[in-house]
Amino acid sequence: MTTHSPSLPRSPLARDIGVVLMGTAIILAVPAIAMQFSDEVKWSPFDFVAAGLSLGGSGSMLVILRRRSANASYRIGIGMSIFTALLLAWVNGAVGIIGSEDNPMNLLYFLVLLGCLIGAIVSRFEASGLVRTLFVTAIAVACVPVIAFIIMRPPLDIGLFRVFILNAAFAMLFAGAGACFLRATRESRRDGPCRSNGCMAAGGDVQSPPRHEE
Numbered sequence: 001m002t003t004h005s006p007s008l009p010r011s012p013l014a015r016d017i018g019v020v021l022m023g024t025a026i027i028l029a030v031p032a033i034a035m036q037f038s039d040e041v042k043w044s045p046f047d048f049v050a051a052g053l054s055l056g057g058s059g060s061m062l063v064i065l066r067r068r069s070a071n072a073s074y075r076i077g078i079g080m081s082i083f084t085a086l087l088l089a090w091v092n093g094a095v096g097i098i099g100s101e102d103n104p105m106n107l108l109y110f111l112v113l114l115g116c117l118i119g120a121i122v123s124r125f126e127a128s129g130l131v132r133t134l135f136v137t138a139i140a141v142a143c144v145p146v147i148a149f150i151i152m153r154p155p156l157d158i159g160l161f162r163v164f165i166l167n168a169a170f171a172m173l174f175a176g177a178g179a180c181f182l183r184a185t186r187e188s189r190r191d192g193p194c195r196s197n198g199c200m201a202a203g204g205d206v207q208s209p210p211r212h213e214e
Helices: 013-034 045-066 072-094 104-122 127-152 158-191
Strands: none
Touching: 013 045, 045 072, 072 104, 072 127, 072 158, 104 127, 127 158
16 A cells, blocks of 8 residues: 655745735835834835845745755755845945945956856756856856956055955855856755655645555
């Protein structure tokens, strides 16, 4: 006789995305309220739209992509990738990594993020493809200040040192995400399509592999 273990409970996708959007609205409410009491907080409508799209879009993408696999390494890699990309975009857009936010060299970071997104889409967000995408992204991020240094020839001071340190931190985060996808790929090849901790069913639910009893 063959028995199947019950599916692990999962919340509906729409509800999870609704939670993300609600959290985004609460975060955006903070500067909106602060603007009513302080002149130091000045957000334009574009700032609210950009923040809402980045936060809501990143959170929704995280919710959707985490459902693609029950593999813990894959899920950690997805979380690290989205968090690092969002943090890089916010820091670069707010204050700039190379000089100020008006420095045209900072546009290279957005080109790197665009290339990362294209690579992820081309790889269909499969772990094996994301390994290459994230490692290439890490290398590209590491090369940005080198390119800027060659073009701009800035003075060798503590500011330049801080740029390279901050840049190295982002590169290491992307490389760490790539390492998670590499581990997920190896685990998938070792354990087969259904891992011991469950596999994804057609409807998106995590199911444990069937057990056979006599």
